[in-house]
């Protein structure tokens with residue numbers, strides 16, 4: 001039986017992954033090694049018991065007793081804390097889904113990358129913060145990196161059987177998020193509740209707000225650079241409000257290959273789970289007569305400065321990615337706490353990129369974590385007016 005682990009099993013990607021696992025036979029078809037979560041220990045325990053996982057891990061050490069009591073005498077081992085997450089990610093498995101949100105996913109993703117098996121990557125932040133370290137870990141161990149982000153799964157599918165040297169450009173599609181038709185003045189006063197309401201995708205809070213600022217696309221540009229070995233000038237973003245074309249690749253002869261599908265993450269996750277096979281997936285089949293129209297438009301740099309920031313990060317390298325992501329996560333916390341406005345998030349990221357040393361690639365995980373922590377401290381101080 002195939003051994004699988006899911007890091008971030010209680011989240012949105014975790015739920016889509018578990019739906020596919022359940023439909024494919026659950027505990028009868030898979031040997032579930034590790035499932036991880038953070039605050040939702042009840043859901044983590046229920047899933048771990050149902051799938052007869054070896055271990056369930058909460059990232060929050062203070063929740064270990066709650067997890068133990070929720071697991072009862074099921075025989076599932078309980079563990080907690082950041083080190084336990086890394087230990088769980090290191091347990092031998094044939095396929096691991098990395099779906100923790102944010103930079104918190106980096107250390108477990110690196111541990112999974114060192115396994116030499118298959119790593120399905122939804123946690124784009126680990127490539128943004130430490131892309132070269134993750135790639136080196138995969139290459140050193142012989143790990144197959146399978147993009148699970150919808151755009152990167154699309155690009156991966158478009159590139160199958162193609163030659164890297166003939167790739168001219170990669171076009172990432174962006175929905176434009178909930179504020180794609182709002183003016184900059186209107187965007188000044190939008191609320192977290194409005195920002196989290198994505199028009200097309202049902203996702204976790206963090207990525208939904210990233211889609212609203214288009215920092216999600218900024219992260220994805222950096223993610224694509226590392227996954228597909230691209231130069232900044234080869235990467236483009238186009239706003240496509242229907243989220244049906246998931247991305248496109250342009251080749252030396254002027255041809256473009258696109259991957260299309262409904263906005264349902266079980267498509268990209270199912271592709272990574274079954275790769276290289278294609279199996280029947282529980283996703284809607286597109287009806288082009290009903291769709292009638294697909295729209296494309298250039299992103300507006302005044303309303304979405306995140307895309308200009310991404311170009312700076314692509315030029316500067318991995319340390320800038322760490323700073324961009326940490327500043328963005330700290331600024332988002334300030335926005336969610338209603339301490340700052342929506343547009344202040346990009347201003348704080350700009351300020352962090354100016355203030356912190358961020359040229360070149362980081363040499364080791366500790367360096368990334370230290371730069372991440374320094375950036376968060378700075379941004380929190382700016383938000384609280386201490387600096």
Ligand SMILES: NC(=O)C1=CN([C@@H]2O[C@H](COP(=O)(O)OP(=O)(O)OC[C@H]3O[C@@H](n4cnc5c(N)ncnc54)[C@H](OP(=O)(O)O)[C@@H]3O)[C@@H](O)[C@H]2O)C=CC1
Pocket residue numbers: 007008009010011012013014036037038039040041059098099100101102104105122123124125148149150201202203204205206207265
């Ligand atoms: N949702 C989507 O459709 C897509 C998501 N992605 C990417 O996938 C990743 C997950 O996104 P999504 O599923 O939406 O996020 P969610 O917020 O829905 O889930 C996040 C998961 O990470 C866990 N978690 C939260 N904080 C920590 C922490 N400090 N340490 C360890 N685990 C933690 C959560 O646990 P708990 O819930 O128990 O607190 C949960 O299991 C992100 O990197 C996102 O950008 C990429 C493409 C699409």
Ligand SMILES: CC(=O)[C@@H](O)[C@H](O)COP(=O)(O)O
Pocket residue numbers: 149150151173174175176177201207210211212214216217265
């Ligand atoms: C489903 C997925 O991959 C998300 O990253 C999605 O693309 C977000 O939508 P945006 O295009 O609005 O960022």
Ligand SMILES: [Mn+2]
Pocket residue numbers: 149150151152220
């Ligand atoms: Mn995406």
